[in-house]
Amino acid sequence: MQLPDAEALCAELVKKLRPVVTPATGMVGIHTGGAWLAERLHRELGLAIPLGRLDISFYRDDYRKSGLHKSVKASQIPFDVADRRLLLVDDVLYTGRTIRAAMNELFDYGRPESIALVALIDRGERQLPICPQYCGATLAVAKGKMLRLDRNDAGKLSLRLDDD
Amino acid sequence: MTNPQSQGQLSANGELVHLLTLEGLPREIIVRILDTAQSFLGVTEREVKKVPLLRGMSVFNVFFENSTRTRTTFEIAAKRLSADVINLNVSTSSTTKGETLLDTVDNLAAMHADMFVVRHSQSGAAHMIARHVGPERHVINAGDGRHAHPTQGLLDAYTIRHYKKDFSGLTVAIVGDILHSRVARSLIHVLNILGTPEVRVIAPQTLLPAGVESLGVRVFPDMRKGLAGADVVVMLRLQNERMRGALLPSAQEFFKYYGLTPEKLALAKPDAIVMHPGPMNRGIEIDSAVADGPHSVILPQVTFGIAVRMAVMSILGGA
Numbered sequence: 001m002q003l004p005d006a007e008a009l010c011a012e013l014v015k016k017l018r019p020v021v022t023p024a025t026g027m028v029g030i031h032t033g034g035a036w037l038a039e040r041l042h043r044e045l046g047l048a049i050p051l052g053r054l055d056i057s058f059y060r061d062d063y064r065k066s067g068l069h070k071s072v073k074a075s076q077i078p079f080d081v082a083d084r085r086l087l088l089v090d091d092v093l094y095t096g097r098t099i100r101a102a103m104n105e106l107f108d109y110g111r112p113e114s115i116a117l118v119a120l121i122d123r124g125e126r127q128l129p130i131c132p133q134y135c136g137a138t139l140a141v142a143k144g145k146m147l148r149l150d151r152n153d154a155g156k157l158s159l160r161l162d163d164d
Numbered sequence: 165m166t167n168p169q170s171q172g173q174l175s176a177n178g179e180l181v182h183l184l185t186l187e188g189l190p191r192e193i194i195v196r197i198l199d200t201a202q203s204f205l206g207v208t209e210r211e212v213k214k215v216p217l218l219r220g221m222s223v224f225n226v227f228f229e230n231s232t233r234t235r236t237t238f239e240i241a242a243k244r245l246s247a248d249v250i251n252l253n254v255s256t257s258s259t260t261k262g263e264t265l266l267d268t269v270d271n272l273a274a275m276h277a278d279m280f281v282v283r284h285s286q287s288g289a290a291h292m293i294a295r296h297v298g299p300e301r302h303v304i305n306a307g308d309g310r311h312a313h314p315t316q317g318l319l320d321a322y323t324i325r326h327y328k329k330d331f332s333g334l335t336v337a338i339v340g341d342i343l344h345s346r347v348a349r350s351l352i353h354v355l356n357i358l359g360t361p362e363v364r365v366i367a368p369q370t371l372l373p374a375g376v377e378s379l380g381v382r383v384f385p386d387m388r389k390g391l392a393g394a395d396v397v398v399m400l401r402l403q404n405e406r407m408r409g410a411l412l413p414s415a416q417e418f419f420k421y422y423g424l425t426p427e428k429l430a431l432a433k434p435d436a437i438v439m440h441p442g443p444m445n446r447g448i449e450i451d452s453a454v455a456d457g458p459h460s461v462i463l464p465q466v467t468f469g470i471a472v473r474m475a476v477m478s479i480l481g482g483a
Contacts, residue, residue, distance in 0.1 A: 055203065058215035058478070067179075067482030068217070070196065074203040082211075108212035 006149060006157040009120050009136030010037065014044045016134050017087070017118065021045050026084045026112075028052035030102050031073055033091030033149035036157065037120055041089060052077040059101035075105065082110035087134075091149035093119035096130035121159070123147055172294050179483045182294040182303040183476050185312040186353040194357055198322050200475035201468070207244065208470070217478050218247035221278040225251045226268070227306070228284040233442060234306055234316075237466065238281045241473035245481070247279070269293050277301060279481065287311035302480040304473075310346055310373075315476055316441055317350030319469040321358060323461055324396055326468065327437050331355070335362040337390050337432070338381075340400035340422060340449050343371045343411075347441045348400055349379070356380045366390035366422065370411040387422055394432040397459075399424050399440045399450050415448045425451045429459060437461045 026049050029038025035053045042051045053076050057069040088102055099117060106112060116133040123141045141147050146162045173182040173189070180193055207215055223242040225235050235251060242249045254268060263271075265284075272280065279302045282290045287309035294303040307313040328334055336355055342348045342365050355363050356379075363381045365372065377383060384390030391397065402418060412418050424438065438450075438459045446452050455462060 058217055063217055063482050068200065068478050072200050072203040074206045076206065108210055110211050
């Protein structure tokens with residue numbers, strides 16, 4: 001299967017986001033792939049507010065089934081969330097459960113004015129009423145496959161398809 | 165080293181299902197608990213100081229022996245994980261009416277307890293309860309007799325890691341009533357598992373358990389020698405309530421030889437940290453000038469203790 005070029009999709013997202021960001025826009029990336037993408041977008045858009053990072057392990061809806069994730073990173077939101085317009089960034093949008101967990105966590109930092117969802121790839125198969133406002137591309141991926149973002153030592157982003 | 169599986173705290177696939185003792189626990193489980201605790205620290209700085217992990221679960225603090233501080237920190241930890249918390253001082257209720265320990269536990273299980281935090285004056289009480297309830301409900305040992313106090317050992321390890329980063333070059337001196345101290349025992353185990361090259365115990369012969377060297381420590385009856393070059397000094401509380409017979413001439417005498425004063429602390433490394441599990445006896449094992457001084461990390465220990473207990477509960481609750 002030919003995977004899209006992550007770098008090109010990233011440039012596409014920068015183009016879409018450029019007209020909507022302001023000096024007050026807050027950006028939050030979801031660990032790990034979403035945070036990598038957010039780092040790039042944040043830098044290329046020259047956002048003034050420092051980037052936030054979420055590890056949603058403490059908010060996952062499958063905790064009772066699967067337990068706590070083995071390596072939990074600390075979430076860091078280095079700005080005031082209350083009354084701010086937020087861009088929530090993830091690499092691959094799939095069931096929507098990660099986004100729900102991320103929104104639940106964000107609200108524990110404060111009540112934002114709005115949250116817009118940015119995704120590099122939308123692979124469909126949503127299980128919750130969640131859709132991206134800014135999306136690089138849509139791509140149908142077979143169930144049981146895991147589409148994820150990679151970052152090499154030079155910081156170059158690429159997509160990878162694994163067996164789940 | 166005891167096989168932890170035989171102690172019943174690991175499941176067949178190596179998952180932690182109860183926390184009963186640190187003795188023999190795999191290093192990666194301890195590191196995972198400390199890393200998870202680090203992630204929980206940030207939660208307490210947010211507007212909403214809670215995460216939803218244990219929502220719908222009931223944590224029963226069952227204390228057969230009084231302890232306000234430990235019970236409170238477990239209670240805060242469970243509440244920050246959104247659990248329902250029920251506190252029971254059993255010493256003052258059913259056991260005085262003749263109910264056995266396991267009857268009490270069965271009754272609490274019938275009230276849909278998902279997790280038991282147990283303190284008991286008898287060594288092995290938490291193990292017995294864990295065997296009885298099986299792996300579906302989780303038991304945390306919050307202190308059993310002289311045996312173990314694993315979450316205290318973990319929070320001590322967390323505190324040391326926070327200030328010293330790495331255990332591989334450290335000298336840790338544990339001072340005072342080692343004989344009666346489950347805190348000391350748990351700390352010695354965790355320090356050994358994490359690869360601390362030099363663990364010292366400083367105490368009079370009468371306050372040392374027989375064969376303490378076999379735990380992997382060096383014994384120093386002379387406090388000044390034992391403190392020389394230490395990176396970490398852990399003071400233990402003189403446990404008056406556990407003293408039977410005349411192990412010590414007097415508290416004043418003890419302070420003279422084994423109390424931590426600024427002058428004795430000066431023998432340790434200049435950047436040494438001073439720890440104490442609390443509650444402190446000022447003027448008996450520790451001078452106020454040290455307890456309130458720049459080397460003291462006694463209050464951060466309490467804060468870290470909540471994050472460590474959150475980590476333990478969230479790992480067990482998902483197992």
